[in-house]
Amino acid sequence: MSTARERARAALTAEILESARGQLATVGAAALSLRAVARDLGLASSALYRYFPSRDELLTALIIEGYDALGAAAESADVPTAQPRTRWHAICAAVRAWALAHPHEYALLYGSPVPGYAAPQDTVAAAGRVGAALGRVLGDAARAGVLPPAEHRRTALVTPAAAEVLGGEHPALDDAVRARALLTWSSLYGLISFELFGHFAGVVADPEAFFTEQVGELADLLGL
Amino acid sequence: MSTARERARAALTAEILESARGQLATVGAAALSLRAVARDLGLASSALYRYFPSRDELLTALIIEGYDALGAAAESADVPTAQPRTRWHAICAAVRAWALAHPHEYALLYGSPVPGYAAPQDTVAAAGRVGAALGRVLGDAARAGVLPPAEHRRTALVTPAAAEVLGGEHPALDDAVRARALLTWSSLYGLISFELFGHFAGVVADPEAFFTEQVGELADLLGL
DNA sequence: GTCTATAAATCGATAGAC
DNA sequence: GTCTATCGATTTATAGAC
Numbered sequence: 001m002s003t004a005r006e007r008a009r010a011a012l013t014a015e016i017l018e019s020a021r022g023q024l025a026t027v028g029a030a031a032l033s034l035r036a037v038a039r040d041l042g043l044a045s046s047a048l049y050r051y052f053p054s055r056d057e058l059l060t061a062l063i064i065e066g067y068d069a070l071g072a073a074a075e076s077a078d079v080p081t082a083q084p085r086t087r088w089h090a091i092c093a094a095v096r097a098w099a100l101a102h103p104h105e106y107a108l109l110y111g112s113p114v115p116g117y118a119a120p121q122d123t124v125a126a127a128g129r130v131g132a133a134l135g136r137v138l139g140d141a142a143r144a145g146v147l148p149p150a151e152h153r154r155t156a157l158v159t160p161a162a163a164e165v166l167g168g169e170h171p172a173l174d175d176a177v178r179a180r181a182l183l184t185w186s187s188l189y190g191l192i193s194f195e196l197f198g199h200f201a202g203v204v205a206d207p208e209a210f211f212t213e214q215v216g217e218l219a220d221l222l223g224l
Numbered sequence: 225m226s227t228a229r230e231r232a233r234a235a236l237t238a239e240i241l242e243s244a245r246g247q248l249a250t251v252g253a254a255a256l257s258l259r260a261v262a263r264d265l266g267l268a269s270s271a272l273y274r275y276f277p278s279r280d281e282l283l284t285a286l287i288i289e290g291y292d293a294l295g296a297a298a299e300s301a302d303v304p305t306a307q308p309r310t311r312w313h314a315i316c317a318a319v320r321a322w323a324l325a326h327p328h329e330y331a332l333l334y335g336s337p338v339p340g341y342a343a344p345q346d347t348v349a350a351a352g353r354v355g356a357a358l359g360r361v362l363g364d365a366a367r368a369g370v371l372p373p374a375e376h377r378r379t380a381l382v383t384p385a386a387a388e389v390l391g392g393e394h395p396a397l398d399d400a401v402r403a404r405a406l407l408t409w410s411s412l413y414g415l416i417s418f419e420l421f422g423h424f425a426g427v428v429a430d431p432e433a434f435f436t437e438q439v440g441e442l443a444d445l446l447g448l
Numbered sequence: 449g450t451c452t453a454t455a456a457a458t459c460g461a462t463a464g465a466c
Numbered sequence: 467g468t469c470t471a472t473c474g475a476t477t478t479a480t481a482g483a484c
Contacts, residue, residue: 009467028339030254035459046462047468055460112335113421115252127423157434162427176437182428183415183438189423190414191407197337199351199413203386204406210381213400214407221445233449259477270480271450279478 013051015041020062025104029114032059056117063119064126066105071129073098078133084141085224091133092188092215099192106196110189131185132165138181138222139167147223150174158182177223184218191215237275239265241289244282249328253338256283280341287343288350290329295353297322302357308365309448315357316412316439323416330420334413355409356389362405362446363391371447374398382406401447408442415439 019040023032034055038045052058077094078087099106108114109127141147150172157179158166166178191214194200195207204210243264247256258279262269276282301318302311323330332338333351365371374396381403382390390402415438418424419431428434 026339028254028336030252031339031459033459034461044469045460046470049461050467107336110417110421110423112252112331115250115255119422124426155433155437156429157437159427159429179434179437180441182424182434183411183441186414186418186423187407187411188414189418190410190412193334193417194410194413197334198343199334199410200406202348203355203383205380205383209379210403210406213379213381213403217404217407217445221441255477257477258479268451269478270452273479274449 009051016048016051016058017061017065020058021105024062024108028104029059029062029108029117032062034058059114059117060120060123062105063108063123066102066109067123067126067129069102069105070095070098070109071126071133074130074133078137080136080140084137084144084146085219087137087140088134088219088222088224089212089215091130091137092218093212095130095188096192096195096211099196103196106192110193111197128165134181134185135165135167137224138173138177139170141224142167142170142172145172147172147177150177155179180222184222187218188215233275240272240275240282241285244286245329248286248332252328253283253286253332256286258282283338283341284344284347286329287332287347290326290333291347291350291353293326293329294319294322294333295350295357298354298357302361304360304364308361308368308370309443311361311364312358312443312446312448313436313439315354315361316442317436319354319412320416320419320435323420327420330416334417335421352389358405358409359389359391361448362397362401363394365448366391366394366396369396371396371401374401379403404446408446411442412439 016037019037020032022040023036027033027036032055034048034052035045037058038048048058052061073094074091077090079090080087082090113119138147152174153176155175157175162182163169163173163175163178166181167173191211195204195211200207200210240261243261244256246264247260251257251260256279258272258276259269261282262272276285297318298315301314303314304311306314337343362371376398377400379399381399386406387393387397387399387402390405391397415435419428419435424431424434
Protein backbone atom coordinates (compact mmCIF):
# COMPACT_ATOMS: atom_id res chain seq x y z
CA MET A 1 0.00 0.00 0.00
CA SER A 2 0.90 3.60 -0.44
CA THR A 3 4.14 4.11 1.40
CA ALA A 4 5.90 7.41 1.05
CA ARG A 5 8.50 5.56 -0.93
CA GLU A 6 6.10 4.69 -3.71
CA ARG A 7 4.67 8.15 -3.80
CA ALA A 8 8.10 9.68 -4.08
CA ARG A 9 8.93 7.33 -6.90
CA ALA A 10 5.76 8.21 -8.77
CA ALA A 11 6.42 11.91 -8.28
CA LEU A 12 9.95 11.70 -9.62
CA THR A 13 8.79 9.58 -12.53
CA ALA A 14 6.31 12.31 -13.38
CA GLU A 15 9.01 14.96 -13.11
CA ILE A 16 11.24 13.01 -15.46
CA LEU A 17 8.47 12.75 -18.02
CA GLU A 18 7.68 16.42 -17.72
CA SER A 19 11.29 17.41 -18.25
CA ALA A 20 11.51 15.04 -21.20
CA ARG A 21 8.43 16.64 -22.69
CA GLY A 22 10.19 19.96 -22.43
CA GLN A 23 13.16 18.55 -24.32
CA LEU A 24 10.84 17.30 -27.00
CA ALA A 25 9.96 20.91 -27.66
CA THR A 26 13.48 22.23 -27.89
CA VAL A 27 15.59 19.48 -29.45
CA GLY A 28 13.07 16.98 -30.74
CA ALA A 29 12.52 13.32 -30.11
CA ALA A 30 15.59 12.14 -32.01
CA ALA A 31 17.89 14.15 -29.76
CA LEU A 32 16.08 13.34 -26.53
CA SER A 33 18.81 12.85 -23.98
CA LEU A 34 18.70 11.21 -20.57
CA ARG A 35 21.64 13.29 -19.43
CA ALA A 36 19.90 16.52 -20.29
CA VAL A 37 16.87 15.42 -18.30
CA ALA A 38 19.13 14.59 -15.38
CA ARG A 39 20.82 17.98 -15.64
CA ASP A 40 17.45 19.68 -15.71
CA LEU A 41 16.36 17.88 -12.56
CA GLY A 42 19.65 18.27 -10.75
CA LEU A 43 20.27 14.55 -10.66
CA ALA A 44 23.11 12.33 -11.70
CA SER A 45 22.44 10.81 -15.06
CA SER A 46 22.91 7.35 -13.68
CA ALA A 47 20.06 7.88 -11.23
CA LEU A 48 17.54 7.98 -14.05
CA TYR A 49 18.33 4.42 -15.03
CA ARG A 50 16.45 3.32 -11.91
CA TYR A 51 13.31 4.79 -13.47
CA PHE A 52 13.79 4.12 -17.16
CA PRO A 53 16.19 1.37 -18.20
CA SER A 54 17.08 3.10 -21.44
CA ARG A 55 16.44 6.11 -23.56
CA ASP A 56 14.05 4.17 -25.73
CA GLU A 57 11.90 3.18 -22.76
CA LEU A 58 11.58 6.84 -21.84
CA LEU A 59 10.55 7.57 -25.41
CA THR A 60 7.97 4.79 -25.26
CA ALA A 61 6.53 6.22 -22.06
CA LEU A 62 6.24 9.64 -23.71
CA ILE A 63 4.48 8.17 -26.73
CA ILE A 64 1.98 6.18 -24.68
CA GLU A 65 1.34 9.20 -22.48
CA GLY A 66 0.72 11.29 -25.59
CA TYR A 67 -1.68 8.85 -27.20
CA ASP A 68 -3.55 8.56 -23.93
CA ALA A 69 -3.84 12.31 -23.47
CA LEU A 70 -5.05 12.78 -27.03
CA GLY A 71 -7.44 9.84 -26.75
CA ALA A 72 -8.85 11.19 -23.50
CA ALA A 73 -9.37 14.61 -25.10
CA ALA A 74 -11.25 13.02 -27.98
CA GLU A 75 -13.37 10.85 -25.71
CA SER A 76 -14.33 13.61 -23.34
CA ALA A 77 -15.32 15.84 -26.26
CA ASP A 78 -17.72 13.18 -27.49
CA VAL A 79 -21.35 13.39 -26.42
CA PRO A 80 -22.79 9.94 -27.22
CA THR A 81 -26.34 11.22 -27.07
CA ALA A 82 -25.80 13.93 -29.67
CA GLN A 83 -26.27 13.56 -33.41
CA PRO A 84 -23.48 11.76 -35.25
CA ARG A 85 -22.46 14.80 -37.25
CA THR A 86 -22.27 16.91 -34.11
CA ARG A 87 -20.16 14.25 -32.44
CA TRP A 88 -17.85 14.08 -35.46
CA HIS A 89 -17.32 17.81 -35.38
CA ALA A 90 -16.70 17.82 -31.64
CA ILE A 91 -14.12 15.03 -31.78
CA CYS A 92 -12.26 16.56 -34.72
CA ALA A 93 -12.16 19.94 -33.03
CA ALA A 94 -10.84 18.34 -29.85
CA VAL A 95 -8.08 16.54 -31.74
CA ARG A 96 -7.01 19.77 -33.41
CA ALA A 97 -7.15 21.69 -30.15
CA TRP A 98 -4.97 19.12 -28.44
CA ALA A 99 -2.50 19.18 -31.33
CA LEU A 100 -2.24 22.97 -31.25
CA ALA A 101 -1.75 22.91 -27.50
CA HIS A 102 0.87 20.14 -27.67
CA PRO A 103 2.55 20.53 -31.05
CA HIS A 104 5.73 18.64 -30.20
CA GLU A 105 3.93 15.70 -28.69
CA TYR A 106 1.67 15.65 -31.73
CA ALA A 107 4.77 15.58 -33.93
CA LEU A 108 6.13 12.70 -31.87
CA LEU A 109 2.93 10.71 -32.40
CA TYR A 110 2.07 11.56 -36.00
CA GLY A 111 5.17 13.08 -37.55
CA SER A 112 8.23 11.31 -38.88
CA PRO A 113 9.14 8.08 -37.12
CA VAL A 114 12.11 8.44 -34.78
CA PRO A 115 15.12 6.85 -36.55
CA GLY A 116 16.43 3.79 -34.82
CA TYR A 117 13.38 3.51 -32.61
CA ALA A 118 10.89 0.70 -33.08
CA ALA A 119 7.60 1.29 -31.32
CA PRO A 120 6.80 -1.63 -29.03
CA GLN A 121 3.39 -3.25 -28.96
CA ASP A 122 2.39 -1.28 -25.86
CA THR A 123 2.02 1.87 -27.90
CA VAL A 124 -0.41 0.31 -30.37
CA ALA A 125 -3.26 -0.08 -27.89
CA ALA A 126 -3.04 3.52 -26.74
CA ALA A 127 -2.77 4.67 -30.35
CA GLY A 128 -6.20 3.38 -31.20
CA ARG A 129 -8.33 5.51 -28.92
CA VAL A 130 -9.10 8.35 -31.33
CA GLY A 131 -9.86 5.92 -34.12
CA ALA A 132 -12.11 3.98 -31.79
CA ALA A 133 -14.00 7.12 -30.81
CA LEU A 134 -14.61 7.95 -34.47
CA GLY A 135 -15.56 4.35 -35.12
CA ARG A 136 -18.21 4.49 -32.40
CA VAL A 137 -19.75 7.51 -34.07
CA LEU A 138 -19.92 5.66 -37.36
CA GLY A 139 -21.40 2.56 -35.75
CA ASP A 140 -23.98 4.55 -33.80
CA ALA A 141 -24.94 6.42 -36.94
CA ALA A 142 -25.46 3.14 -38.76
CA ARG A 143 -27.61 1.72 -35.96
CA ALA A 144 -29.60 4.95 -35.80
CA GLY A 145 -30.34 4.59 -39.49
CA VAL A 146 -28.93 7.96 -40.55
CA LEU A 147 -26.43 6.51 -43.00
CA PRO A 148 -27.32 5.99 -46.65
CA PRO A 149 -27.65 2.31 -47.58
CA ALA A 150 -24.39 0.57 -48.38
CA GLU A 151 -23.78 -1.15 -51.67
CA HIS A 152 -22.14 -4.18 -50.10
CA ARG A 153 -19.06 -4.05 -52.21
CA ARG A 154 -17.00 -7.19 -52.03
CA THR A 155 -13.61 -5.53 -52.01
CA ALA A 156 -11.55 -6.14 -48.92
CA LEU A 157 -9.63 -2.94 -48.37
CA VAL A 158 -10.11 -2.91 -44.62
CA THR A 159 -8.82 -5.47 -42.17
CA PRO A 160 -11.40 -7.50 -40.20
CA ALA A 161 -9.99 -6.14 -36.95
CA ALA A 162 -10.40 -2.59 -38.22
CA ALA A 163 -13.92 -3.36 -39.43
CA GLU A 164 -14.80 -4.40 -35.90
CA VAL A 165 -13.67 -1.04 -34.54
CA LEU A 166 -15.43 0.84 -37.34
CA GLY A 167 -18.94 0.08 -36.23
CA GLY A 168 -18.92 -3.71 -36.44
CA GLU A 169 -21.41 -5.56 -38.57
CA HIS A 170 -24.38 -3.62 -39.89
CA PRO A 171 -26.31 -3.47 -43.18
CA ALA A 172 -25.44 0.18 -43.65
CA LEU A 173 -21.72 -0.56 -43.35
CA ASP A 174 -19.66 -2.23 -46.01
CA ASP A 175 -16.02 -2.21 -47.00
CA ALA A 176 -16.38 0.92 -49.09
CA VAL A 177 -17.96 2.84 -46.23
CA ARG A 178 -15.29 1.72 -43.81
CA ALA A 179 -12.54 2.60 -46.26
CA ARG A 180 -14.05 6.07 -46.56
CA ALA A 181 -14.02 6.30 -42.78
CA LEU A 182 -10.29 5.61 -42.85
CA LEU A 183 -9.90 8.25 -45.53
CA THR A 184 -11.62 10.89 -43.42
CA TRP A 185 -9.57 9.81 -40.42
CA SER A 186 -6.29 10.29 -42.25
CA SER A 187 -7.61 13.48 -43.85
CA LEU A 188 -8.22 14.89 -40.41
CA TYR A 189 -4.57 14.33 -39.63
CA GLY A 190 -3.54 15.71 -43.00
CA LEU A 191 -5.37 18.93 -42.22
CA ILE A 192 -3.90 19.23 -38.74
CA SER A 193 -0.38 18.29 -39.81
CA PHE A 194 -0.32 20.76 -42.68
CA GLU A 195 -1.47 23.53 -40.38
CA LEU A 196 0.96 22.60 -37.63
CA PHE A 197 3.97 21.91 -39.83
CA GLY A 198 3.60 25.13 -41.79
CA HIS A 199 2.43 23.89 -45.16
CA PHE A 200 -0.67 26.08 -45.02
CA ALA A 201 1.30 29.23 -44.20
CA GLY A 202 0.50 31.90 -46.75
CA VAL A 203 -2.18 29.67 -48.21
CA VAL A 204 -4.99 29.40 -45.68
CA ALA A 205 -6.23 32.75 -44.47
CA ASP A 206 -8.26 31.67 -41.43
CA PRO A 207 -7.06 28.29 -40.13
CA GLU A 208 -9.80 27.88 -37.55
CA ALA A 209 -12.68 28.60 -39.93
CA PHE A 210 -11.00 26.63 -42.67
CA PHE A 211 -10.66 23.60 -40.45
CA THR A 212 -14.25 23.69 -39.28
CA GLU A 213 -15.55 24.00 -42.82
CA GLN A 214 -13.42 21.16 -44.20
CA VAL A 215 -14.32 18.88 -41.32
CA GLY A 216 -17.89 19.45 -42.45
CA GLU A 217 -16.93 18.39 -45.97
CA LEU A 218 -15.45 15.21 -44.56
CA ALA A 219 -18.67 14.56 -42.64
CA ASP A 220 -20.57 14.93 -45.92
CA LEU A 221 -18.21 12.46 -47.53
CA LEU A 222 -18.91 10.00 -44.74
CA GLY A 223 -22.65 10.49 -44.95
CA LEU A 224 -23.00 11.69 -41.38
CA MET B 225 34.26 27.88 -69.61
CA SER B 226 33.60 24.69 -67.84
CA THR B 227 37.07 23.98 -66.51
CA ALA B 228 37.81 20.63 -65.01
CA ARG B 229 37.90 22.42 -61.70
CA GLU B 230 34.26 23.35 -61.82
CA ARG B 231 33.24 19.92 -62.96
CA ALA B 232 35.14 18.32 -60.13
CA ARG B 233 33.48 20.64 -57.69
CA ALA B 234 30.03 19.83 -59.01
CA ALA B 235 30.78 16.12 -58.87
CA LEU B 236 31.92 16.24 -55.27
CA THR B 237 28.95 18.40 -54.32
CA ALA B 238 26.71 15.71 -55.76
CA GLU B 239 28.58 13.01 -53.86
CA ILE B 240 28.16 14.91 -50.63
CA LEU B 241 24.42 15.24 -51.19
CA GLU B 242 24.13 11.57 -52.03
CA SER B 243 25.96 10.52 -48.91
CA ALA B 244 23.83 12.90 -46.86
CA ARG B 245 20.70 11.35 -48.34
CA GLY B 246 21.99 7.99 -47.15
CA GLN B 247 22.39 9.37 -43.65
CA LEU B 248 18.85 10.67 -43.75
CA ALA B 249 17.77 7.06 -44.05
CA THR B 250 19.79 5.72 -41.17
CA VAL B 251 19.89 8.45 -38.53
CA GLY B 252 17.31 10.96 -39.68
CA ALA B 253 17.48 14.62 -40.48
CA ALA B 254 17.92 15.76 -36.91
CA ALA B 255 21.11 13.74 -36.53
CA LEU B 256 22.52 14.56 -39.93
CA SER B 257 26.24 15.07 -39.40
CA LEU B 258 28.85 16.66 -41.62
CA ARG B 259 31.57 14.49 -40.10
CA ALA B 260 29.77 11.29 -40.91
CA VAL B 261 29.43 12.44 -44.50
CA ALA B 262 33.14 13.22 -44.57
CA ARG B 263 33.97 9.82 -43.12
CA ASP B 264 31.76 8.16 -45.69
CA LEU B 265 33.56 9.97 -48.51
CA GLY B 266 37.03 9.50 -47.08
CA LEU B 267 37.54 13.23 -46.60
CA ALA B 268 38.53 15.39 -43.72
CA SER B 269 35.51 16.95 -42.11
CA SER B 270 36.95 20.40 -42.58
CA ALA B 271 37.04 19.92 -46.33
CA LEU B 272 33.26 19.89 -46.51
CA TYR B 273 33.03 23.42 -45.25
CA ARG B 274 34.28 24.54 -48.67
CA TYR B 275 31.11 23.12 -50.14
CA PHE B 276 28.51 23.78 -47.47
CA PRO B 277 29.19 26.49 -44.92
CA SER B 278 27.18 24.73 -42.23
CA ARG B 279 25.07 21.73 -41.44
CA ASP B 280 21.92 23.75 -41.95
CA GLU B 281 22.93 24.75 -45.48
CA LEU B 282 23.41 21.10 -46.33
CA LEU B 283 19.95 20.39 -44.92
CA THR B 284 18.48 23.20 -47.00
CA ALA B 285 20.07 21.77 -50.13
CA LEU B 286 18.58 18.36 -49.34
CA ILE B 287 15.13 19.85 -48.82
CA ILE B 288 15.18 21.84 -52.05
CA GLU B 289 16.48 18.83 -53.93
CA GLY B 290 13.66 16.75 -52.46
CA TYR B 291 10.91 19.21 -53.32
CA ASP B 292 12.28 19.49 -56.82
CA ALA B 293 12.45 15.74 -57.34
CA LEU B 294 8.91 15.28 -56.06
CA GLY B 295 7.64 18.22 -58.09
CA ALA B 296 9.30 16.87 -61.23
CA ALA B 297 7.73 13.46 -60.63
CA ALA B 298 4.29 15.05 -60.29
CA GLU B 299 4.75 17.22 -63.36
CA SER B 300 6.01 14.45 -65.59
CA ALA B 301 3.10 12.24 -64.54
CA ASP B 302 0.64 14.91 -65.63
CA VAL B 303 -0.79 14.71 -69.14
CA PRO B 304 -2.29 18.17 -69.74
CA THR B 305 -4.41 16.92 -72.63
CA ALA B 306 -6.11 14.20 -70.61
CA GLN B 307 -9.33 14.57 -68.62
CA PRO B 308 -9.02 16.36 -65.29
CA ARG B 309 -9.96 13.31 -63.26
CA THR B 310 -7.38 11.19 -65.07
CA ARG B 311 -4.75 13.84 -64.46
CA TRP B 312 -5.68 14.01 -60.78
CA HIS B 313 -5.29 10.27 -60.41
CA ALA B 314 -1.97 10.26 -62.26
CA ILE B 315 -0.48 13.04 -60.17
CA CYS B 316 -1.61 11.52 -56.88
CA ALA B 317 -0.22 8.13 -57.85
CA ALA B 318 3.08 9.72 -58.81
CA VAL B 319 3.34 11.51 -55.48
CA ARG B 320 2.67 8.30 -53.60
CA ALA B 321 5.15 6.36 -55.74
CA TRP B 322 7.84 8.94 -55.11
CA ALA B 323 7.13 8.86 -51.38
CA LEU B 324 7.33 5.06 -51.24
CA ALA B 325 10.59 5.13 -53.21
CA HIS B 326 12.10 7.89 -51.05
CA PRO B 327 10.49 7.50 -47.62
CA HIS B 328 13.16 9.37 -45.69
CA GLU B 329 13.23 12.31 -48.03
CA TYR B 330 9.44 12.38 -47.88
CA ALA B 331 9.65 12.44 -44.09
CA LEU B 332 12.12 15.31 -44.32
CA LEU B 333 9.71 17.31 -46.47
CA TYR B 334 6.36 16.49 -44.89
CA GLY B 335 7.07 14.94 -41.52
CA SER B 336 7.95 16.71 -38.30
CA PRO B 337 9.90 19.93 -38.69
CA VAL B 338 13.58 19.54 -37.85
CA PRO B 339 14.10 21.11 -34.40
CA GLY B 340 16.28 24.16 -34.43
CA TYR B 341 16.13 24.45 -38.18
CA ALA B 342 14.23 27.29 -39.82
CA ALA B 343 13.51 26.73 -43.49
CA PRO B 344 14.84 29.65 -45.54
CA GLN B 345 12.77 31.29 -48.24
CA ASP B 346 14.56 29.30 -50.96
CA THR B 347 12.70 26.17 -49.98
CA VAL B 348 9.27 27.74 -50.33
CA ALA B 349 9.43 28.14 -54.09
CA ALA B 350 10.43 24.53 -54.66
CA ALA B 351 7.78 23.40 -52.18
CA GLY B 352 4.97 24.70 -54.33
CA ARG B 353 5.40 22.56 -57.40
CA VAL B 354 3.02 19.72 -56.51
CA GLY B 355 0.39 22.16 -55.36
CA ALA B 356 0.81 24.11 -58.57
CA ALA B 357 0.39 20.97 -60.66
CA LEU B 358 -2.86 20.14 -58.85
CA GLY B 359 -3.95 23.76 -59.18
CA ARG B 360 -3.47 23.61 -62.94
CA VAL B 361 -5.76 20.59 -63.12
CA LEU B 362 -8.43 22.46 -61.19
CA GLY B 363 -8.10 25.56 -63.34
CA ASP B 364 -8.18 23.58 -66.59
CA ALA B 365 -11.24 21.69 -65.36
CA ALA B 366 -12.98 24.98 -64.64
CA ARG B 367 -12.12 26.42 -68.06
CA ALA B 368 -13.26 23.18 -69.71
CA GLY B 369 -16.60 23.54 -68.00
CA VAL B 370 -16.56 20.19 -66.24
CA LEU B 371 -16.91 21.64 -62.75
CA PRO B 372 -20.31 22.17 -61.19
CA PRO B 373 -21.22 25.85 -60.84
CA ALA B 374 -19.82 27.57 -57.79
CA GLU B 375 -22.01 29.31 -55.27
CA HIS B 376 -19.78 32.35 -54.95
CA ARG B 377 -19.50 32.21 -51.24
CA ARG B 378 -18.08 35.36 -49.73
CA THR B 379 -15.91 33.67 -47.12
CA ALA B 380 -12.19 34.25 -47.42
CA LEU B 381 -10.58 31.03 -46.26
CA VAL B 382 -7.95 31.00 -48.99
CA THR B 383 -5.22 33.57 -49.51
CA PRO B 384 -5.29 35.61 -52.75
CA ALA B 385 -1.88 34.24 -53.68
CA ALA B 386 -3.14 30.68 -53.23
CA ALA B 387 -6.28 31.46 -55.22
CA GLU B 388 -4.06 32.51 -58.09
CA VAL B 389 -2.30 29.14 -58.06
CA LEU B 390 -5.59 27.26 -57.69
CA GLY B 391 -6.91 28.04 -61.12
CA GLY B 392 -7.07 31.82 -61.02
CA GLU B 393 -10.28 33.70 -61.58
CA HIS B 394 -13.18 31.75 -63.07
CA PRO B 395 -16.96 31.61 -62.50
CA ALA B 396 -16.76 27.95 -61.55
CA LEU B 397 -14.21 28.69 -58.84
CA ASP B 398 -15.00 30.34 -55.57
CA ASP B 399 -13.52 30.33 -52.13
CA ALA B 400 -15.37 27.20 -51.11
CA VAL B 401 -14.12 25.25 -54.13
CA ARG B 402 -10.56 26.37 -53.54
CA ALA B 403 -10.77 25.48 -49.87
CA ARG B 404 -11.97 22.01 -50.87
CA ALA B 405 -8.98 21.78 -53.20
CA LEU B 406 -6.71 22.47 -50.25
CA LEU B 407 -8.57 19.83 -48.28
CA THR B 408 -7.99 17.20 -50.95
CA TRP B 409 -4.36 18.26 -51.23
CA SER B 410 -3.75 17.79 -47.51
CA SER B 411 -5.83 14.61 -47.55
CA LEU B 412 -3.52 13.19 -50.17
CA TYR B 413 -0.63 13.74 -47.82
CA GLY B 414 -2.63 12.36 -44.90
CA LEU B 415 -3.17 9.14 -46.83
CA ILE B 416 0.47 8.83 -47.85
CA SER B 417 1.83 9.77 -44.44
CA PHE B 418 -0.39 7.30 -42.60
CA GLU B 419 0.70 4.53 -44.93
CA LEU B 420 4.35 5.45 -44.76
CA PHE B 421 4.52 6.13 -41.04
CA GLY B 422 2.76 2.91 -40.11
CA HIS B 423 -0.61 4.17 -38.91
CA PHE B 424 -2.44 1.99 -41.43
CA ALA B 425 -0.58 -1.18 -40.40
CA GLY B 426 -3.08 -3.83 -39.45
CA VAL B 427 -5.90 -1.59 -40.60
CA VAL B 428 -5.66 -1.33 -44.37
CA ALA B 429 -5.51 -4.67 -46.12
CA ASP B 430 -4.39 -3.60 -49.59
CA PRO B 431 -2.62 -0.23 -49.48
CA GLU B 432 -2.31 0.20 -53.21
CA ALA B 433 -5.97 -0.52 -53.98
CA PHE B 434 -7.06 1.45 -50.95
CA PHE B 435 -5.10 4.49 -52.06
CA THR B 436 -6.44 4.40 -55.59
CA GLU B 437 -10.00 4.09 -54.40
CA GLN B 438 -9.76 6.91 -51.88
CA VAL B 439 -8.06 9.21 -54.37
CA GLY B 440 -11.17 8.66 -56.45
CA GLU B 441 -13.33 9.70 -53.50
CA LEU B 442 -11.29 12.88 -53.22
CA ALA B 443 -11.81 13.55 -56.93
CA ASP B 444 -15.55 13.19 -56.37
CA LEU B 445 -15.35 15.64 -53.53
CA LEU B 446 -13.58 18.11 -55.81
CA GLY B 447 -16.10 17.63 -58.58
CA LEU B 448 -13.51 16.41 -61.08
C1' DG C 449 41.09 22.90 -51.45
C1' DT C 450 42.61 19.27 -48.59
C1' DC C 451 44.98 18.11 -44.72
C1' DT C 452 46.21 17.67 -39.32
C1' DA C 453 45.29 19.23 -34.95
C1' DT C 454 42.58 21.13 -31.63
C1' DA C 455 38.94 23.37 -28.70
C1' DA C 456 34.97 22.59 -26.15
C1' DA C 457 31.42 20.34 -25.96
C1' DT C 458 27.86 16.33 -26.25
C1' DC C 459 26.10 11.47 -25.53
C1' DG C 460 24.54 6.26 -23.49
C1' DA C 461 25.68 3.14 -20.39
C1' DT C 462 28.08 0.92 -16.58
C1' DA C 463 30.86 0.03 -12.05
C1' DG C 464 31.05 0.54 -7.55
C1' DA C 465 30.96 3.48 -3.10
C1' DC C 466 27.72 4.87 0.19
C1' DG D 467 18.43 4.95 -4.91
C1' DT D 468 21.77 8.54 -5.54
C1' DC D 469 26.30 9.57 -6.10
C1' DT D 470 31.26 9.93 -8.52
C1' DA D 471 34.05 8.33 -11.99
C1' DT D 472 34.83 6.37 -16.15
C1' DC D 473 34.81 4.19 -20.93
C1' DG D 474 34.45 5.06 -25.55
C1' DA D 475 32.34 7.20 -28.44
C1' DT D 476 30.07 11.34 -30.84
C1' DT D 477 29.55 16.34 -32.63
C1' DT D 478 30.35 21.58 -34.88
C1' DA D 479 33.64 24.55 -36.09
C1' DT D 480 38.10 26.81 -36.53
C1' DA D 481 43.38 27.50 -37.17
C1' DG D 482 47.02 26.94 -39.88
C1' DA D 483 50.40 24.01 -42.76
C1' DC D 484 50.90 22.59 -47.41
